[in-house]
Amino acid sequence: MVRIQEKDFSVDEEIERIKKGSKRIGGIAIFLGTARDFSKGKDISGLSFEHYPVMAERKLNEIRERAIKEFGAIEVSIVHRIGKIGIGENIVLIVAAAEHRKEAFNACEFSIDELKRITPIWKKETAIGGEEWVEQHP
Amino acid sequence: MIKIRFFAGIKERVGKEEVILDSKGGSVADILKALDKDNPMISEILLSLKAMIAVNHEMAGMRTLVKDGDEVAFIPPFSGG
Numbered sequence: 576m577v578r579i580q581e582k583d584f585s586v587d588e589e590i591e592r593i594k595k596g597s598k599r600i601g602g603i604a605i606f607l608g609t610a611r612d613f614s615k616g617k618d619i620s621g622l623s624f625e626h627y628p629v630m631a632e633r634k635l636n637e638i639r640e641r642a643i644k645e646f647g648a649i650e651v652s653i654v655h656r657i658g659k660i661g662i663g664e665n666i667v668l669i670v671a672a673a674e675h676r677k678e679a680f681n682a683c684e685f686s687i688d689e690l691k692r693i694t695p696i697w698k699k700e701t702a703i704g705g706e707e708w709v710e711q712h713p
Numbered sequence: 714m715i716k717i718r719f720f721a722g723i724k725e726r727v728g729k730e731e732v733i734l735d736s737k738g739g740s741v742a743d744i745l746k747a748l749d750k751d752n753p754m755i756s757e758i759l760l761s762l763k764a765m766i767a768v769n770h771e772m773a774g775m776r777t778l779v780k781d782g783d784e785v786a787f788i789p790p791f792s793g794g
Contacts, residue, residue: 608794624793625720625721626793627718627720627767627770627786627788629770630767630770630771630786631793633770655793655794666794667793667794687794690793690794691791691792691793691794692791693791694791694793694794695720695767695788695791695793696791696792696793696794697720697721697722697789697791697792697793698792698793699721708721708722708725708789708792709792710722710763710789710790710792
């Protein structure tokens, strides 16, 4: 299950949804990305995200399928927000469930790394000096 | 007809979200040449912003062939997450 949406998400609800899907789950790793107020030496007052519809969802689905197939996860959920996001708010959530912690951690790390690498989503930062699209980040 | 789309910083610099090109197709490089005729500087903008190319929602290159009805997107390096 992957989603790109404007509204905020509930981490608890995403975890519960995954837990209900399989009784074989023994470990869940999550990555929650949030909006911070400082970037490259500048105070940031807000963020906004834009995506390429269809392609972005397709890439997230590919990532989910690979995380399950190649890293042994039972289920992986990926949710990314778009639109305006305030400082401290949620941006992205990865929930990776597996029988054991190692598979869950690996699937979670792979998913967020690949999301950043291949998914057409772009971040714009708002600072005192104006707005700026972020080209790349670690 | 080829639909050309621009995203994020590229969209702002080009000043358009999309262009419908009256073309039967060719390589992406051919499409770009045709775009330049009506939109001067577009190649330079794309180069300066390190634009990548997607054809029908898959990553592509300048030599990728495009046919009537396809969608070509010029997209900046990703920064999601």
